[in-house]
Each structure stands twice: as structure tokens, then as C-alpha cells.
Amino acid sequence: MVGISEEVYREVRDFLLREAELLDNGSYRDWLDCLTEDIRYQVPVRVTRDRGVESEFVNEMGHLDEDYVSLEMRVMRLETEYAWAEDPPSRTRHFLSNIRIEPGDRDDEVRVKSNLLLYRTRGDDPHYDLLSAERHDVLRRVNGQWKLARRLVLLDQTTIGTHNLSILF
Amino acid sequence: MTLSVGDRVNQVEQLLRRVKQNIDEGRVPAKIYNDPDIFELERERIFGRAYIYLGHESEIPHPGDYMVRYIADDNVIVVRDEEGQIRVLFNCCRHRGMQVCRAEMGNASHFRCPYHGWTYRNTGELVGVPAGKEAYGDVLDKGAWGLRPVPRMEIYDGLIFASLDAQAPSLNEYLGGMTWYLDLVTKRTEAGLEVVGAPHRWVMDANWKLPADNFVGDAYHTLMTHRSAVELDLAPRDPKFAMYGVHVHAGNGHGLGMISAPPGMELPPFWGYPEEVVRALQRSYPRPEQVEVARRINFLHGTVFPNFSVLNVMIAKDHRSAPTPMLTFRVWRPVGPDRTEVWSWFLVERDAPEWFKERSYQTYVHTFGTSGVFEQDDAENWRGITRVARGLMARDHDLNYQMGMSFLKRDPTWPGPGEAYPLDYAEANQRAFIRQWCEYMLNEA
Numbered sequence: 334m335v336g337i338s339e340e341v342y343r344e345v346r347d348f349l350l351r352e353a354e355l356l357d358n359g360s361y362r363d364w365l366d367c368l369t370e371d372i373r374y375q376v377p378v379r380v381t382r383d384r385g386v387e388s389e390f391v392n393e394m395g396h397l398d399e400d401y402v403s404l405e406m407r408v409m410r411l412e413t414e415y416a417w418a419e420d421p422p423s424r425t426r427h428f429l430s431n432i433r434i435e436p437g438d439r440d441d442e443v444r445v446k447s448n449l450l451l452y453r454t455r456g457d458d459p460h461y462d463l464l465s466a467e468r469h470d471v472l473r474r475v476n477g478q479w480k481l482a483r484r485l486v487l488l489d490q491t492t493i494g495t496h497n498l499s500i501l502f
Numbered sequence: 503m504t505l506s507v508g509d510r511v512n513q514v515e516q517l518l519r520r521v522k523q524n525i526d527e528g529r530v531p532a533k534i535y536n537d538p539d540i541f542e543l544e545r546e547r548i549f550g551r552a553y554i555y556l557g558h559e560s561e562i563p564h565p566g567d568y569m570v571r572y573i574a575d576d577n578v579i580v581v582r583d584e585e586g587q588i589r590v591l592f593n594c595c596r597h598r599g600m601q602v603c604r605a606e607m608g609n610a611s612h613f614r615c616p617y618h619g620w621t622y623r624n625t626g627e628l629v630g631v632p633a634g635k636e637a638y639g640d641v642l643d644k645g646a647w648g649l650r651p652v653p654r655m656e657i658y659d660g661l662i663f664a665s666l667d668a669q670a671p672s673l674n675e676y677l678g679g680m681t682w683y684l685d686l687v688t689k690r691t692e693a694g695l696e697v698v699g700a701p702h703r704w705v706m707d708a709n710w711k712l713p714a715d716n717f718v719g720d721a722y723h724t725l726m727t728h729r730s731a732v733e734l735d736l737a738p739r740d741p742k743f744a745m746y747g748v749h750v751h752a753g754n755g756h757g758l759g760m761i762s763a764p765p766g767m768e769l770p771p772f773w774g775y776p777e778e779v780v781r782a783l784q785r786s787y788p789r790p791e792q793v794e795v796a797r798r799i800n801f802l803h804g805t806v807f808p809n810f811s812v813l814n815v816m817i818a819k820d821h822r823s824a825p826t827p828m829l830t831f832r833v834w835r836p837v838g839p840d841r842t843e844v845w846s847w848f849l850v851e852r853d854a855p856e857w858f859k860e861r862s863y864q865t866y867v868h869t870f871g872t873s874g875v876f877e878q879d880d881a882e883n884w885r886g887i888t889r890v891a892r893g894l895m896a897r898d899h900d901l902n903y904q905m906g907m908s909f910l911k912r913d914p915t916w917p918g919p920g921e922a923y924p925l926d927y928a929e930a931n932q933r934a935f936i937r938q939w940c941e942y943m944l945n946e947a
Binding site: 376378380381382383386391392393394395396397398399402403405406407409410413415416417418419491492493494495496497498499 | 605607702703705706707730731822823843863864871873875879885
């Protein structure tokens with residue numbers, strides 16, 4: 334990748350893998366620490382359009398459209414005794430690939446694209462849900478550590494094939 | 503030895519008779535929530551006859567705008583033609599039946615079938631048949647082979663409804679007294695509502711009647727299902743907050759609840775809508791009684807039989823924010839006895855201030871919709887119920903639908919139509935919904 338050193342590539346890849354591990358392990362407080370305070374986390378709705386239309390994504394509506402406070406709210410909710418959707422917890426597994434990195438708009442930022450396959454099961458049902466998406470992230474170096482400043486999740490479905498999104502991409 | 507068709511028909515009839523007999527005692531067999539034969543009958547007797555919500559006019563604002571929607575399994579194109587008229591056309595080419603429209607939405611003056619190129623104007627009129635002269639000579643009468651409109655289509659305040667039953671009553675007759683209550687939501691301003699963006703669509707392994715039942719009259723579940731939201735101050739601190747309201751059966755199986763502030767707590771009137779909207783509704787509501795009823799509403803939930811629901815509530819978008827009103831429309835589209843596709847729209851007044859639209863949108867996305875922290879927990883219940891209703895014990899398993907039956911009396915002073923009960927911890931609406939369902943299923947509606 335042009336303009337990205339081996340070292341930065343390794344650091345960014347390690348960050349993404351660690352971040353995914355935290356989500357799959359349910360370490361949500363640690364995951365919140367991976368975010369900048371001005372984090373924007375968006376999963377726009379997608380609708381099928383004819384070929385040639387500029388984009389299938391609907392900017393005005395998101396399945397998720399979050400800032401730090403709302404993500405914190407989601408974590409706090411899981412810490413109450415009443416988060417039934419995740420009690421018992423879903424089992425998730427984030428599979429990342431196709432990591433592509435570019436310099437960001439600022440010296441302390443990089444733009445990262447990755448492909449995500451998110452596997453999910455609940456209870457004793459062997460049926461699994463598989464969600465596929467491309468993620469467009471902006472990582473920012475804060476006090477020597479990479480943090481997630483922006484995530485745009487471009488889903489490969491228009492009708493979501495899981496019963497809710499109580500899990501994160 | 504497998505069950506004969508006759509056995510299965512008997513079983514379904516027995517189940518339905520049982521529902522009809524026992525509903526007046528407040529007993530409903532759990533089996534209706536997961537049975538393939540009940541489902542097959544519903545396709546015909548409910549979804550083949552009732553009015554089904556397709557979408558809102560504001561989703562197709564310009565001539566040529568179209569969206570592809572469903573009436574259960576029937577695929578329809580909802581399009582605004584070049585003259586501005588809305589049409590609902592069966593998405594099925596008249597030649598060999600191919601879907602002429604395969605995108606979910608867009609803008610088109612014509613629909614062209616990819617199979618043999620038959621081309622229809624967006625009014626449905628057949629205008630182009632490739633090799634028409636050579637293949638058909640003078641025989642094909644294009645006028646007789648246009649895209650078929652659905653048998654009935656009517657619009658109430660921008661809400662587009664359709665029915666597959668040519669003998670269906672008018673939409674106004676069908677809605678009956680429910681229009682008075684829909685007005686509370688649709689007529690706050692002259693310019694009315696608009697859908698923001700596009701609906702959320704997701705699939706859940708639950709029976710469609712469960713969310714319909716929940717929205718028609720279940721305020722009770724908020725104290726446990728949505729307890730996490732109460733703990734985080736997204737909803738009023740009193741876990742029983744949703745009790746303090748009016749539970750109204752508006753007739754024909756339609757019902758709603760309108761909840762006010764719990765005792766000792768002050769909440770802003772009119773759902774906490776901004777000044778501009780509050781001023782507007784006082785001019786825009788048809789009747790002064792509607793203003794007085796709306797004044798006391800902070801949370802409104804309802805269902806139009808069979809599967810269109812409304813939720814208009816004042817809740818907080820996160821644990822650090824004050825509550826903001828938001829409005830969502832729902833269709834619980836039946837896909838299978840244990841599978842439902844949820845369609846969830848967010849709407850807001852067209853001429854509300856921008857800051858309000860933004861806040862209300864954020865409130866909707868965080869609390870309801872695909873990832874909403876309230877909505878997530880509802881799905882958990884409905885999936886679980888559907889799961890355990892799959893087996894044999896569910897046939898004889900009477901669910902308790904008796905809340906309020908012994909003591910809750912109608913409020914004779916209620917200024918709106920229908921039967922009003924002075925407590926939203928009630929199940930009169932749920933019983934009325936089941937009764938209506940039963941009438942359709944037994945062909946008595």
C-alpha cells in the first residue's frame with residue numbers, strides 16, 4: 334500500500350484483530366476504550382437499486398447511527414440484569430480479511446477498509462446467521478495508541494438476515 | 503401413518519372453534535402462534551381480505567417514483583404515475599409472469615420485462631410488445647393486457663393501504679373509529695408527516711401475531727422487557743410507568759393505548775413535541791376533544807388489524823439526554839408460521855425544525871428499529887413464544903388473556919370512539935384482536 338509503512342500496516346492489522354477479539358469476548362468496556370471520544374459509527378440502510386444508480390445506501394437512515402454516548406449506553410444496558418436480547422449472550426465471531434490501508438486526511442490518521450464476515454448463534458439452535466459487510470474505518474493515533482475514530486459499515490444485505498442487531502460489527 | 507388432509511382440516515377447525523369459544527373466558531391456545539395449517543389459512547382468510555399497509559405517500563414524492571412492497575406473498579409495485587396518481591400494480595408481466603420490477607425502489611416512466619421485453623407505462627398500460635406485428639399479427643389487444651392493479655387501494659392521510667378482496671368495504675369503513683386515533687398522529691400539522699430515508703427491514707423467527715398483539719394493547723411488558731431502559735433513564739424511572747393510561751378498543755380489532763405521566767412525575771404535554779408542532783396541532787386536529795386527549799399523551803402504541811402498528815413515544819436517545827418524541831410505523835409481514843419480516847419506518851412532521859428532526863431520528867435508531875435497545879428485547883420474547891408453541895403441548899395450552907376482565911369497567915365519559923378503559927395494564931384490545939382474527943378465520947367477518 335502506497336504511503337503506509339510495514340510497521341503501520343502491522344499495527345493497524347493488530348488493532349483490528351484485537352478490537353474484534355474484544356467484541357467476540359464480550360469485553361465491551363475495553364472495546365469502548367478503543368474508540369475516540371468523537372467516534373461516529375454508522376451502518377446505513379441499503380436498498381436494491383438498478384445498476385448504474387450511484388449508491389444503494391440511504392444516508393438518512395441507519396440500522397445503527399452512533400456516537401460515543403450512545404455506544405456507551407448500549408454497553409451500560411448490557412451491564413444491567415435486564416438485557417434479555419443478550420442474556421444468554423449471542424455467540425459472535427468476527428472474521429476479517431482484505432485489509433487495505435491508506436493515509437488519512439490528517440497525519441495522525443489512516444483510512445482502513447476491511448471485509449467482515451460476522452457469525453452469530455444464540456441458544457441451542459444450530460442455525461447460524463452470517464452477516465457480510467465492508468467496513469470503512471478511520472483510525473487515529475492518540476497518545477501513541479491507535480483508536481477508532483470512524484466506522485462506516487456497508488452491509489451486503491438490504492433485508493437484514495438476523496432477528497436484531499444487538500451485536501456490533 | 504401420516505395425518506390425512508381431512509385430519510389436518512379437522513384439527514385446524516377444532517383449534518379455531520376452541521379459540522372462538524374460549525376468548526370470552528380470556529383463554530387462547532398457544533398453538534395459534536406456530537402452526538403451519540393456521541398459517542396457510544391466514545394467508546387466504548386474513549391477508550387475502552383485510553387492508554394491508556404498503557407505505558407512505560412521502561416515499562414516492564415525484565412522478566415516476568416507485569417502491570416494491572408486499573401484501574403477504576403478493577409482490578406489488580407502488581408507483582406515482584406521470585400525472586401524480588398513486589397506483590398499486592401486481593409485479594407480474596402479463597405474458598409469462600416475470601417480475602417486471604426487480605429493484606426495491608427507483609424512478610421509472612416505464613417498466614420493461616427482461617424476459618420478452620413487454621413494456622408497460624407506469625400506469626400499468628401495456629405500450630410495447632417487441633415483434634408485435636410478426637409474432638401477434640393484429641390479434642393482441644394491448645388494452646386487455648396491462649399490469650393488474652390490486653383490487654382495492656385507498657390512502658388515508660398519506661398512508662397507502664391495499665386489499666386483495668374486491669368486495670372489501672371502503673378503507674374508512676374498515677378503519678372505523680380508529681381514524682380518530684390515527685389523526686392524533688397524522689394530523690398534527692397541515693403539511694403532515696414524511697418518512698425519513700427508507701424503512702428498516704429484518705427477519706425474525708417469530709409469528710406475526712405476537713408483535714401485533716404487543717402493540718395493540720401490551721403496556722404491561724414494559725416493566726420487565728424494557729426494564730434495562732428504565733434503569734438507564736431512557737424511559738420514566740417508575741417501572742410501572744406504562745400503566746397510567748387509557749386502553750381503547752377502536753372496533754374491528756383495531757386498538758391502542760395512550761399513556762400519560764405516572765403520578766408524582768411531570769412530563770411535557772403533547773408527547774413533548776416542540777412548540778411549533780404543538781401550536782400547529784391545535785389548529786390542525788379536526789376536533790377539540792382530540793387536542794385534549796393528545797395533551798395528556800406521552801406514549802402511544804397501537805395496531806390496525808391485522809398487521810400495521812404505530813408507536814409514538816417520548817423516550818431518551820441515550821442515558822445523558824432528555825426524552826424526545828419519535829414516531830414509527832410497522833408492518834409485521836407474515837413469511838411463515840414461525841417467521842416474520844419486520845418493516846419499520848421512522849416518520850416526522852415535514853415542517854418540524856431541523857434540530858428536532860435530527861434528535862427524533864437519533865432517538866428512533868437508538869431505541870427502536872433493527873438495533874434499538876427497546877426493540878431488541880421484544881424480539882427475544884416473540885421468538886421464544888414461537889419456539890415453544892411449535893410442539894403438541896401448545897395445542898391444549900391456554901394462555902391467560904384475562905387481565906382486567908373481572909373488574910376493569912369502560913369509561914363512559916371518554917370523548918373518543920370505541921371502548922375506553924382507564925388503565926393501560928389491560929388486555930381488552932388483545933381479546934378484541936383475537937376475536938376479529940377468529941371471525942376472519944372462520945369466514946364470519
